[in-house]
Amino acid sequence: MGALVLVDDAAVDRLADLGLDADVIERVVRQADAEASVCTELDPPIIEGLTRWAKVSRFLREELVPQGWSYDNPRNLARTIHPSGEFAIVAATGDELTGLAGVLPGTRHRKGEATAQAVAANGQLAFDFGDLGQFRVFGDLGAAAEAGTLLTWVLLFYSDEDEFRVELSLPDGIEDGRITSWAERIILPPFPRDEALFARRMLDIADDQDDHVVVEVVRR
Amino acid sequence: MLTPSRLVVARKRSGLTLTRLAELTGVSTHSLSVYENGHQVPAQETLHLLAETLGVAPAFLAATDVDEIPEEAVSFRALSKMTARQRDRALAAGRVAILINDWIEARFRLPEGNLPTLTGQDPEAAAEMVRARWGLGERPVANMLHLLEARGVRIYSLTAENDELDAYSLYWNGKPFIFLSTGKTGERGRFDAAHELGHLVLHGEHQVPSSRPAAETEANRFAAAFLMPRASVLAQGLRHATQDRILAGKRTWNVAAMALTHRLHELDLLTDWGYRTTCVQLSRLGYRRAEPEGIARESSQLLGKVFRALRAEGLTPAAIAADIGITAAELQEHVFGLTLTAVSGDQQADAAPRRTDLRLVPSADPH
Numbered sequence: 001m002g003a004l005v006l007v008d009d010a011a012v013d014r015l016a017d018l019g020l021d022a023d024v025i026e027r028v029v030r031q032a033d034a035e036a037s038v039c040t041e042l043d044p045p046i047i048e049g050l051t052r053w054a055k056v057s058r059f060l061r062e063e064l065v066p067q068g069w070s071y072d073n074p075r076n077l078a079r080t081i082h083p084s085g086e087f088a089i090v091a092a093t094g095d096e097l098t099g100l101a102g103v104l105p106g107t108r109h110r111k112g113e114a115t116a117q118a119v120a121a122n123g124q125l126a127f128d129f130g131d132l133g134q135f136r137v138f139g140d141l142g143a144a145a146e147a148g149t150l151l152t153w154v155l156l157f158y159s160d161e162d163e164f165r166v167e168l169s170l171p172d173g174i175e176d177g178r179i180t181s182w183a184e185r186i187i188l189p190p191f192p193r194d195e196a197l198f199a200r201r202m203l204d205i206a207d208d209q210d211d212h213v214v215v216e217v218v219r220r
Numbered sequence: 221m222l223t224p225s226r227l228v229v230a231r232k233r234s235g236l237t238l239t240r241l242a243e244l245t246g247v248s249t250h251s252l253s254v255y256e257n258g259h260q261v262p263a264q265e266t267l268h269l270l271a272e273t274l275g276v277a278p279a280f281l282a283a284t285d286v287d288e289i290p291e292e293a294v295s296f297r298a299l300s301k302m303t304a305r306q307r308d309r310a311l312a313a314g315r316v317a318i319l320i321n322d323w324i325e326a327r328f329r330l331p332e333g334n335l336p337t338l339t340g341q342d343p344e345a346a347a348e349m350v351r352a353r354w355g356l357g358e359r360p361v362a363n364m365l366h367l368l369e370a371r372g373v374r375i376y377s378l379t380a381e382n383d384e385l386d387a388y389s390l391y392w393n394g395k396p397f398i399f400l401s402t403g404k405t406g407e408r409g410r411f412d413a414a415h416e417l418g419h420l421v422l423h424g425e426h427q428v429p430s431s432r433p434a435a436e437t438e439a440n441r442f443a444a445a446f447l448m449p450r451a452s453v454l455a456q457g458l459r460h461a462t463q464d465r466i467l468a469g470k471r472t473w474n475v476a477a478m479a480l481t482h483r484l485h486e487l488d489l490l491t492d493w494g495y496r497t498t499c500v501q502l503s504r505l506g507y508r509r510a511e512p513e514g515i516a517r518e519s520s521q522l523l524g525k526v527f528r529a530l531r532a533e534g535l536t537p538a539a540i541a542a543d544i545g546i547t548a549a550e551l552q553e554h555v556f557g558l559t560l561t562a563v564s565g566d567q568q569a570d571a572a573p574r575r576t577d578l579r580l581v582p583s584a585d586p587h
Contacts (some may be wrong), residue, residue, distance in 0.1 A: 010251070033516040037357020040455035213366040218329040 003169070003182035005101050011186045015168065017030055018153075019067070019082060024189050028059040029157050029164050030191075049093055051106070056091040056157060076113035079152065087151040087213060089168070090115070098158035099165025105156060110177035118152035119174040122183065154179075162212075163190045222267055224258040226281045229288060230274040231256075233312030235305060235381060243275050251322035278309035280545025289315050293390045295419050295435050302384065310382045314399045317376035317545060317554045318392055323544050324526055331522075333395055335417075339425045345440045346422055358452040358474045364413040365518040365558070366378040368398065373420070375413070375520055377402045377557030379550065389416035396420045406515035407476040411443050413518075418442030441486075448473045448483045459489045463501045474515055477507045520558035527555065 006014050012022050032055035039048040057078045061071050068083040079088035092115075097105035157166045166188045173181035193212050232240055238256075242249040247266060254260040255270075262270065271278040289311040302310075324330070336353055338346040351357065354371065360365055365375055378385060382401060386408075389398040398416040400409060418439035421538045458469055461484060463477075470480045482500065485495040499508075508511050530540065541551040 002434040007475060034352075036354030036357065037359055038352070038451070040358050040451045042451070042455045213363060213370050213521070215366055215369040215525065216329075216331050217522055217529070219529055220327055220329055 004184045005187065006185065006187060007101055007187045009154065011188055014186050015188075018168070018186075019069075019085070020168070024063050025060075025166060025168075025188060026164075026191050028056055028063060029159075030167055031059050032056040033159060033164070034191075052157075052159075053091060053093050056155065059060075059092060060089065060155065076112075077114040077118060077152075081150070085150060087153055089153050089155050089158070089196070090118070091155045094156035094158040094165075095181070096158060096160075098156050099167050099190055101185075101187060104180075105167070105169075105185075106183075107154070107156065107177050108158075109178075111174070112177065114175050115152075116177065119171045119179065121149055122151055122170060123172040125149060159193065163192050165190045222255060222261055222281055223283060223285055224256050225286050225288065226283060227252075227270065227274075228256050229286055229312045229315050230271075230276050230281060231312075232288075232308040233379075234274050235309040236274075237305065237576055240271075241273065245269050248363055262454040264533060269358065275547050275550065277542065277545040283545060288312070289318075289390065289392070294388045295423060295432075297441070306382070306384060310378060310385050310388065313379050313382055313554075314376075314388070314390075314397070316550065317378075317399060318397065319544060319550065320376065320546075321374050321397075325541070328526055328529075330374070331370055331372045335371060335373070335396055335420055335424070337424055338421050339423070341422065341495055343418060343422060343441035344445045344450070346418070348443050348449065350417070350421060350446065351449060358449045358455075360413075360452070361410075363518050363521075364410045364447075366521045368413060368417060369520065369522040373398055373417070374395065375400060375522070375558065376554045376573075379553040382556050387412040387416050389419050391420070396424070401560070402517065404517075405476065405511040407470075407474060407479070407511050409517050410447065410474060411476065411479055414443035414446045415439045444479065444483045444486065446479065447475050448480065450487060453483060453487055453489070458484055460494060461490070461498075463498055463505070476511050476514075520555075523555050523558055536556065572577060 015022055015025075030143065032052050035055045037049050039051060041104035057080075061069070061080050064080055065071065070081045070083070072079050077090055079090055081088045093108040093113070095106050095108050097103045099105070151170060153168050153170050155166070155168050157164065159165070167185050168188070169185040170183045171179045171181070172183040173179065192214075231238075236244070238249050238252050241247075242252055245252075247262075247269070251260070251262070253268075255262050267281060268278050271281050274281075291307060291311060294311065336350060338349060341349070354367075369375060375398045378387075378399050378401045380403065383403045385401055386404065387398060387400045389396065391397070398413060398420075400412055400416075402409070404412065416439070418441075419435070422438055423435055424441060452473075456469055456472060457479075458465060461469065466477055466480055466484070470477050473480070475483075478499070479497050481490065481495060484490040485492070490498065502508065527537065537551055537555075538548045541548040544551070
């Protein structure tokens with residue numbers, strides 16, 4: 001079963017459906033990356049990625065809790081839960097296919113039992129409530145929340161030297177800790193790894209120096 | 221009609237005393253003095269003579285009033301070695317650069333100022349705080365000028381005759397400015413920019429920044445810590461590094477070999493003896509006076525974009541200079557000294573460069 005893949009404006013609209021804002025997610029990922037960048041070669045090698053992941057979880061909660069979201073950590077699965085109680089978000093470091101349409105991205109690391117159960121529950125809810133193609137939170141699945149089960153979306157993020165790629169995706173198949181299928185993928189527009197956050201409205205003039213810092217200059 | 225403050229700025233930035241200007245123009249010192257005081261207005265032909273001698277358009281001398289940069293607003297590194305005339309010339313040159321900036325800001329929206337104020341902090345801690353606030357972590361700074369420009373600092377170059385000076389900085393109407401001499405190496409330019417950032421962050425609130433003798437040392441420590449963060453240096457395995465490893469290692473941060481050596485000593489990664497030995501060896505290899513196989517000077521992204529956009533609208537540097545009332549050569553020195561790679565070509569043909577020591581060196585790739 002292929003995933004429903006949303007990109008560009010459709011993705012931004014869908015995020016809004018879910019009470020989320022692409023700019024907020026961008027801010028969360030950038031802040032987390034800044035925290036991770038304090039790591040040096042003297043840190044144990046896993047710490048940089050671990051820090052980025054941990055801070056994405058924390059900053060996401062810091063953004064959303066004031067908006068009425070809640071959180072819990074069943075079996076150390078750090079969930080951020082929508083005010084409706086219908087679905088939760090967990091953060092995960094993605095592999096290099098993250099944020100690309102037409103492929104099957106995964107998490108960078110094998111996931112544990114708590115994730116496996118959450119994904120299995122996603123699959124079961126989908127099975128109970130019908131065709132994956134019409135799979136919609138706030139539609140058919142309101143009953144799921146009442147039944148005490150909620151959908152678990154994964155905020156999958158990946159960064160390289162040039163850009164960040166992020167998607168909010170709903171896994172519905174997992175084997176041996178690896179996600180094998182997605183019901184829906186909401187792919188955010190990638191954002192460049194510039195140190196200034198104001199890139200979008202600048203004059204479209206390529207610069208000679210490739211250092212990812214964009215100095216915003218706008219003609220009055 | 222003459223604007224007295226403009227005559228003062230134009231004279232000082234030419235490095236002329238009243239006496240010397242009197243000699244050059246044949247106008248008496250007394251007359252010049254009363255013109256500058258505003259007690260008397262020169263005849264139109266005298267105004268033209270003064271403008272011509274001072275290398276500005278007559279309109280420049282008649283435009284709106286300009287406030288001089290007060291000398292106590294600025295911390296000069298080489299103050300003790302500078303004469304009052306040199307200092308006045310550097311300040312007046314900065315004032316002309318601010319006029320250029322006014323002209324640009326009337327036409328472009330530029331990044332807003334975004335510098336923390338960390339008065340009284342330890343320089344090392346302050347550098348870490350600025351890095352943290354800007355999300356730089358421990359990463360090397362790819363380009364100091366772009367970083368500062370993106371944070372709202374306006375950067376202009378000083379004219380060539382101010383080469384005894386490395387740089388200075390100040391807040392002007394609440395906006396941070398850095399003026400850089402462009403005659404130094406690329407590595408030195410980065411350090412100078414970081415040094416001035418240190419002044420703006422650590423001493424921006426002081427009424428008289430240069431009054432504290434420790435200010436220069438603090439700005440240097442800030443610059444070293446900002447460009448070569450402690451944790452990042454510790455991670456590079458440079459303990460007891462010899463000159464070979466220092467010469468390889470300096471490319472990580474794009475700093476001068478001497479600056480890295482000093483930093484290693486400061487962080488106790490080099491003993492006193494090791495520090496002295498390395499300094500001697502590096503001097504022998506020419507690293508005290510220059511930076512063999514150094515990096516190209518950083519260029520201004522902001523000014524590059526502005527002047528390319530203006531050129532696309534058909535506005536040449538000569539026309540812009542004329543509008544401000546200065547010569548194209550002067551505009552070139554303040555602006556194009558920082559945009560050498562970005563803005564070049566035919567339209568500057570009338571702006572004969574006075575300097576020959578600017579060269580384009582292939583950028584050393586640190587990674």
